[in-house]
Amino acid sequence: MVLRLVSAATAAMFIVSAVHAQIKVGVTVSATGPAASLGIPEKNSFELLPKTIAGQTVTYIVLDDASDTTKAVTNAKKLISEDKVDVIVGSTTTPNSLAIIDVVADGETPNISMGGSARIVDQSNPKARWVFKTPQSDSLMADAIAVHMKANGVTSIGFIGFNDAYGEGWLQEMRRSAATAGIKITTEERYNRTDASTTGQVLKLVAANPQAILIAGSGTPAATPHKELVARGFKGKIYQTHGVANSDFLRVMGKDANGALLPAGPMLVYEQLADSNPVKKVAKEYVTAYEAKFGPRSTFGGHAFDAFTLLNKAVPEALKAAKPGTKEFRVALRNALENVKDVVGVHGVFTMSPGDHNGLDNRGRMMMIIKDGKWFITK
């Protein structure tokens, strides 16, 4: 009798372990290089994430792509062919995310990007059907800026952005949004993340005398033209993008940041949200956990957390169809991700569809103003 019980228990254990396959999440983030200030909070956030989804163990394989497109591609290939991951989260930046689209599509592995540009999930590219993204798209944010500009009587703006896919994406979206709002872009200037000086570009911007200037940069490098504009006594409004929503930007800017406007996700200022806003509770939990372990919040970490939130919703659906580690599971996961509805993340509410692989709406953005080193929601 005892023997039978033991053997039954052993058999049961075997069955459990066979069913209990683990889910592998491959992650490539830019933890070093020029985008490190974005990638590090993302990397940190993965340490906070639960190790199980729907009762299944989740392993995170976190790789660093050094803000380098070639390295991001290598990482994605390695994650797919060697680690046989079920989903890839990353990369941090727009150029890196664009670079790995081909790899994830060929490897038929769903990908949740944390890059900013809408082009990453542009569904007119058939390969992008495997790609989703959590950050608010530049198109959504550009609209927010154009609406704010129009409401404040701005009719001419100057543009200065990164000389890469991030700046280029913003420029195109801003051209579109500005045209819709009847705003003229007087000057279009570029600079590099690593530039020590932007005097030349700023002089040209100021010389055209626009009412406002938009700086399309991310992290502390976005401070370079901003400080230069203040030093040159530019009197108009200065707009930044959601790429600067971290405390390091405020530290480097000091008092020069006063009055700067930017669109950002609600997580940044969850304390100022109405209690009825569903995002408030989720954001509070995440930010409290993050700040207890790693210091001041960064919206970029929130994008990583939202990637988990999406997976948390989609994985149980996919598990109904197949076991992790199989091609069927990856296909099911992709389909499940495409069909998530009203998932509350820290950056807004996600509702995906075959045409929209970002899924955020106006609840995912708000205009903020910087005063004395703090972010405030503009009325």
Next chain:
Amino acid sequence: MDATIAALLTQDGLTNGSIYCLLALALVLVFAVTRVIFVPQGEFVAFSALTLAAFEQNKLPGTVWLLLALAAVAAFADVLSRWREPKRMLRSIAGTSLPSALAALLVWGVASAQMAFSIQVLTTIAAVTAMGPAVYRLAFQPIANATVLTLLIVSVAVHFVLTGLGLLFFGAEGVRTTAFTSASFTLGSVSISGQSLLVYAFTIFLVIAMAVFFKFTLFGKALRATAANRTGARLVGISPNFAGSLSITLSAAIGAVSGLLIGPIATIYYDSGFLIGLKGFVGAIVGGLASYPIAAGGAIFVGLVESFSSFWASAYKEVIVFTLIIPVLLWRSLTTTHHEEE
């Protein structure tokens, strides 16, 4: 473009050009004495700005750990290679690891006592300078007689190691330090900041000081002798190791001061040094890595080209700056006669 804009661009170009100029001089110095194209030169610039910024935020600069790491590894290397001769071993340790260890102690003391700004500045210079001997001992002394290409490859490796350590000890974020002076002067319609005047003044001072050092002092003459002929210099009693160590230490000191000068003007990251150093290198190439005045002029020219091209064609700024090197190399290869490396 009107005269005001041109004047402002010139001012910006001169300020950046002066920093490139300092680095170009350091590169020429190191190359002349050791035949090393000193890629990590820019790292000293970044480390110095980051150290001062940490002092200002009342944080313990990561420099302490960097120096201790360098000191420990250099001491280990000395023990490993010289354990049969305790006397020489101790002398070597005193020359390479001890300065780093002492500097680490000094940085720690100044940071925990939160001393005055001027002392923080001097400590920063001392700390970054102290990295020089250890870097030379670890990377270049064992292969001092290798070919220029081998030395260059090692130099690139040192650059990657130092950048990696910089990320580890200083973090990914950029810093700006407070300016030494908030004074500014108005010249017609152009206002010139006191900080950029300081940059010009120090550059001019350094050009003159280097000329005096190499012409009139014993150490300077010894360095020149090593640069001209290593074997000959050895025969008359100049230690090539000492000369190499001294030249890299001097270039670390120049890098440290450059970092302090550029810190308030630009946001400096752990990896900012490379690009600044690279532009200094373009300047140094104009001078054929041999002539100080031509290298200085070349570096200032790079700064001006950069400034004006950022106004006219900001998207192609870097392309324009680095394309400068092609006509210069063409011209140099046509005008100089080629000779095989000994």
